[in-house]
Amino acid sequence: MSISPATLRLRTALFWAVPVLACALPLATNPYTQFVLNSMLISTLLTLGFNMVIGSLGQLAFANVAFFGLGAYASVIAMNDLGLPWLATIPLSGLVGAAGGFLASAVALRGIRLYYLAIVTLAFGELLRWLYIHADRLTGGTDGLAIPREGFLGFRLGDDTAQFYVFLAVTVVLVKGTLNLLRSRLGRSIVAVRENEIATASLGIPTARVIVTAFMWSGFLVGVAGALFAAHIGRVFPESFGLTQLIVGFAMVLVGGTGSVLGSVLGAVLLTALPEYVRAFPGMEEIFFGLVVIVVLLCLPQGLASLLRRLSPVFLERHFRE
Amino acid sequence: MTELLTVEGLGVRFAGLTALDDVSFRLSEGQVRAVIGPNGAGKTTLFNAISGYVRPTSGRVLLRGQDVAGDSPHAIAGHGIRRTFQNGGLFPALTVLENVLTGLTTETPGSFLDLLLGRRRALEAERAAIAKARALLELMSMGHMADARAGSLSGGQQRIVEIIRTVASEPPVLLLDEPAVGLSPVARAQMMEIIARLTGEKGVAVLLIEHAVELVMASADRILVMAAGKRIAEGTPDEIRADRAVLEAYLGHA
Numbered sequence: 001m002s003i004s005p006a007t008l009r010l011r012t013a014l015f016w017a018v019p020v021l022a023c024a025l026p027l028a029t030n031p032y033t034q035f036v037l038n039s040m041l042i043s044t045l046l047t048l049g050f051n052m053v054i055g056s057l058g059q060l061a062f063a064n065v066a067f068f069g070l071g072a073y074a075s076v077i078a079m080n081d082l083g084l085p086w087l088a089t090i091p092l093s094g095l096v097g098a099a100g101g102f103l104a105s106a107v108a109l110r111g112i113r114l115y116y117l118a119i120v121t122l123a124f125g126e127l128l129r130w131l132y133i134h135a136d137r138l139t140g141g142t143d144g145l146a147i148p149r150e151g152f153l154g155f156r157l158g159d160d161t162a163q164f165y166v167f168l169a170v171t172v173v174l175v176k177g178t179l180n181l182l183r184s185r186l187g188r189s190i191v192a193v194r195e196n197e198i199a200t201a202s203l204g205i206p207t208a209r210v211i212v213t214a215f216m217w218s219g220f221l222v223g224v225a226g227a228l229f230a231a232h233i234g235r236v237f238p239e240s241f242g243l244t245q246l247i248v249g250f251a252m253v254l255v256g257g258t259g260s261v262l263g264s265v266l267g268a269v270l271l272t273a274l275p276e277y278v279r280a281f282p283g284m285e286e287i288f289f290g291l292v293v294i295v296v297l298l299c300l301p302q303g304l305a306s307l308l309r310r311l312s313p314v315f316l317e318r319h320f321r322e
Numbered sequence: 323m324t325e326l327l328t329v330e331g332l333g334v335r336f337a338g339l340t341a342l343d344d345v346s347f348r349l350s351e352g353q354v355r356a357v358i359g360p361n362g363a364g365k366t367t368l369f370n371a372i373s374g375y376v377r378p379t380s381g382r383v384l385l386r387g388q389d390v391a392g393d394s395p396h397a398i399a400g401h402g403i404r405r406t407f408q409n410g411g412l413f414p415a416l417t418v419l420e421n422v423l424t425g426l427t428t429e430t431p432g433s434f435l436d437l438l439l440g441r442r443r444a445l446e447a448e449r450a451a452i453a454k455a456r457a458l459l460e461l462m463s464m465g466h467m468a469d470a471r472a473g474s475l476s477g478g479q480q481r482i483v484e485i486i487r488t489v490a491s492e493p494p495v496l497l498l499d500e501p502a503v504g505l506s507p508v509a510r511a512q513m514m515e516i517i518a519r520l521t522g523e524k525g526v527a528v529l530l531i532e533h534a535v536e537l538v539m540a541s542a543d544r545i546l547v548m549a550a551g552k553r554i555a556e557g558t559p560d561e562i563r564a565d566r567a568v569l570e571a572y573l574g575h576a
């Protein structure tokens with residue numbers, strides 16, 4: 001069952017229809033729902049980056065929350081100390097995240113895999129959090145850092161609607177770029193390494209370079225998410241980048257679907273919206289969150305994306321470009 | 323016939339165990355050399371040493387006169403020595419077409435930025451690779467399976483797809499580790515035809531580990547018999563058949 005040209009056109013149309021329609025959303029939001037929408041976009045990038053190593057590459061690399069923090073701190077420090085405009089700190093935070101990804105890949109390449117990699121990368125995240133607290137000259141310690149009030153070329157940082165359009169543009173570009181990568185020989189190689197690393201090398205594929213690239217792209221996405229997060233919250237402090245954030249990110253990957261770009265978006269949107277709906281029942285948020293994760297995974301072990309795949313070949317995600 | 327692969331005094335020692343002991347042979351263009359011997363004889367270790375998965379403790383592996391021993395597996399595969407795996411090396415979650423495409427990775431150029439931005443250069447290379455992979459699958463009568471998940475195929479089909487994937491980049495030297503194991507007679511005949519076609523039409527040099535005696539006798543130009551890491555006999559199928567020691571020990575004719 002090859003995907004027909006008509007299906008491919010529909011897929012392209014659907015892909016671009018989502019951001020185009022999303023542009024109209026601020027017309028229908030209040031400050032609160034706008035804030036939640038912005039959070040969804042950040043979660044989407046975070047989940048996309050997380051999914052790259054957890055899902056596509058199949059490595060339990062939990063350092064990504066740490067890269068999220070790195071990106072956020074890099075953005076604020078670059079604004080405060082280097083005087084860079086926020087927009088310019090976005091790619092910078094991406095590069096800082098990519099550098100973090102490079103470090104984590106070095107750990108994986110030393111043969112530390114599976115649960116060991118999970119523990120080492122978790123420890124790395126906690127170590128960074130310790131640094132955020134104790135390098136207070138640079139990071140402001142437990143109080144964290146506030147972002148500057150001034151804007152850039154008339155762009156007011158605190159304006160959630162303006163932020164939304166920047167977040168949306170960044171997210172669409174990076175989702176498209178990630179899709180391009182996953183549909184290329186690199187995406188095939190990343191999945192091949194997950195499926196059988198030894199056989200991958202036998203095809204002349206430099207597996208170490210594939211692993212490093214996947215980790216770095218993952219770090220880039222998460223780092224960018226960090227820069228957006230800094231502007232979104234207006235302040236960075238160590239507690240934002242702890243284990244809770246990690247568990248939520250992991251849940252988004254699983255609920256959406258491992259190795260799936262569509263899944264990253266669905267998981268991020270659903271699990272960002274969910275806690276907002278149950279705010280009315282204080283104390284029940286975590287239980288409800290947990291219940292939804294369990295129910296989705298019991299009914300759809302491959303995540304939400306698998307449901308759509310079953311409905312239509314439009315949602316099939318192949319690792320080549322038709 | 324041009325000599326493609328020369329193995330000279332190849333040895334591999336694992337802590338205390340000599341798995342491969344001073345093995346030498348030559349392999350020319352279009353030639354099929356079978357490697358036979360009981361389990362644990364060191365056949366797979368020989369493949370691992372040639373393809374870079376195990377570092378030889380002695381000896382040389384020459385491809386067209388150039389020593390590749392000690393290079394990494396992906397470098398050796400890049401030089402043109404490609405192999406299959408005794409236990410199968412397909413990527414189950416990828417489709418058959420995607421599996422074959424992974425075999426064309428070294429022929430699909432484009433920098434990271436080309437891929438990320440979906441630049442024309444990368445897209446053209448991708449399109450060419452897809453066309454080539456589809457053509458290969460058609461040629462091997464597997465075209466109808468292109469979009470199936472590799473993990474959903476029968477054992478025999480998986481073996482055939484693995485070979486298609488391995489030869490997709492037209493490597494001069496092919497190492498097949500028990501490709502016909504567990505295959506039905508029909509699939510086995512198909513496998514033999516594929517090997518004959520590769521050597522006859524493309525001049526591929528094949529090193530073949532195989533247990534099925536009739537298959538070996540029918541397809542091999544020369545046979546290397548191994549036991550306990552050592553070469554114990556070498557010759558044409560007729561010579562090997564006439565070798566009483568080999569017959570009794572390994573061919574079950576005693």
Ligand SMILES: Nc1ncnc2c1ncn2[C@@H]1O[C@H](COP(=O)(O)OP(=O)(O)O)[C@@H](O)[C@H]1O
Pocket residue numbers: 336339341359360361362363364365366367368
């Ligand atoms: N990586 C390894 N480490 C230690 N011993 C090994 C390793 N690989 C193979 N061996 C040993 O080397 C010997 C030859 O094995 P192998 O080459 O797999 O034989 P064959 O393929 O002929 O059945 C066996 O005794 C096996 O246990």
Ligand SMILES: [Mg+2]
Pocket residue numbers: 365366367408
């Ligand atoms: Mg073996």
